[in-house]
Amino acid sequence: MDAGDLRVFEAVARLGAMNRAAEELHTVQSNVTARIRQIETELGTALFERHSRGVVPTAAGRRLLPYAERVRLLLAEARRVVKDDGEPAGTLAIGSLETTAGLRLPPLLAQYAAAYPAVDLSLVTGTTAALVKEVLDHRLDGAFVCGPVEHDELVEERAFREELVALTSPRIASLDALFGERDLKIIVFRIGCSYRQRLEAILAGRGLIVTRSLEFGTIEGILGCVGAGIGVSLLPRAVVAEAARDGRIALHALPPAEAQVDTVFVRRRDGFASSALKAFLALARPLRVRSEAAE
Amino acid sequence: MDAGDLRVFEAVARLGAMNRAAEELHTVQSNVTARIRQIETELGTALFERHSRGVVPTAAGRRLLPYAERVRLLLAEARRVVKDDGEPAGTLAIGSLETTAGLRLPPLLAQYAAAYPAVDLSLVTGTTAALVKEVLDHRLDGAFVCGPVEHDELVEERAFREELVALTSPRIASLDALFGERDLKIIVFRIGCSYRQRLEAILAGRGLIVTRSLEFGTIEGILGCVGAGIGVSLLPRAVVAEAARDGRIALHALPPAEAQVDTVFVRRRDGFASSALKAFLALARPLRVRSEAAE
DNA sequence: CGCTCGCAATGACGATTGGTTATAGCTGCG
């Protein structure tokens, strides 16, 4: 039983059929059958129950499955470690909330890309929950998300502290004045956006229950909608300061307990941090200090 | 690069020569050379510097080395997990201090052996430091050692609480009376015995500096030597109670802070606990309660 | 009931890889 065996085993277990596994592995069914049988005889245990519609793992197979993934991940990590000679290189996949990506990251990313041209840097945006999952599944090296996360397998460090402000149409003088409005909606980036729950809680604290919502993919979309009086949103102050100066929207400060939100950088605790990631952290950490000092 | 490749890589790195690695792997040198070269071309990096007297790992090779072991351990664990159907079976290697092995374990081991005849149980004795190392190196499933250990990779739970008593010849009325003795020695099981440091500290606290020591492999040896007035020892009360009743030696109680010692059971935190080990823990835990209640 | 569909098992065969043998080349040492 070596790494190759476990790869075919994993494919069969996941797809539930040697046929499809063979297809995915770019080989033929008989080959998969033979290798599975070989592993089974080597281990002295049946790993699958064969049925006419496919195969299902036996208890032993279910026990083996997690090891197939662990071995795969470990070998992949070994390859990366061997190639990583301390000079940041290769790929670095970072995740971020939409607002953080727009507000805080551009200078950081530009600086990083200039300093380490050998790194293939990629940035994906998403919600906190989605990004955390991506990090856990080894698809992202790390992510800026809404903290705290407090997950056993992750290590997090505070990156930025934002002041959230409520956004409304310029016609609205204060949050309390929202009571008169009809058909009010919560306007957020996406379903599952981290700020959404917080906004709902803030409004609920003022006696406003708003269940309908709109999702946008861009800041501009949110600003336009809020300005038109369609709803209320919650965003970091710095993101919307300009729009407020232009009179397109009104900002409503919140008490610190409601306004303060920490953006944390999460990464996996286990395994190894590539040189590319280490360099990124080294570049990002000073920002955190500056951000704290600015308050 | 699969598991087999890593095994030959590991042998070459450890032995510092493809020649000797080939011998250990029961193959020939050219084969080892070829596989190493193949891994190197696959990874695109040299893993060894070749010299006329052998090979030394490059920086990349040194980075890869720990992964070779981790993959090996992970695959070995996978095999065990597959075979482990919940019914305790296979091997169970337990370590223990000599005194614990003699005093506490016999009924436990007998009970375990009777309840789980399918398990090939083995017990080795040694010092705390040696046993901890054996556990860390996967050579023991767990060990009873002198606590606390407080190692990141280990989980420990208190098993027994012993009262240590000082042993002297019957002629000595108290520890303070030792001042008159000449050529006094510390008598312990072995170099590195966990109780040795404690005994030295206890004597030092009474103004006695004893640097010479004797080591024995059996309780009887220690008792004989102590009884003959050659030295002083420190052992759990229960171990030596009978000898004291017979008048062969004198016991000297110590204040609780010095006398109390916890015997803890340590095992690796990571990985998995075999059914054989789980069953052992299930059997051992009630003993702990009884031991505490007896105080 | 018999047909077909989807899937696994099997056996024969070619391709690729891994292992073996023998030999050459390098380096430090007496």
Place this chain on the structure above:
DNA sequence: CGCAGCTATAACCAATCGTCATTGCGAGCG
């Protein structure tokens, strides 16, 4: 220089792996 100890390389052999074609089996369906 020649020896000892090591690695590199080429040629050959064996085992494994992958492929193709075929068989067998159970489920679903007309």
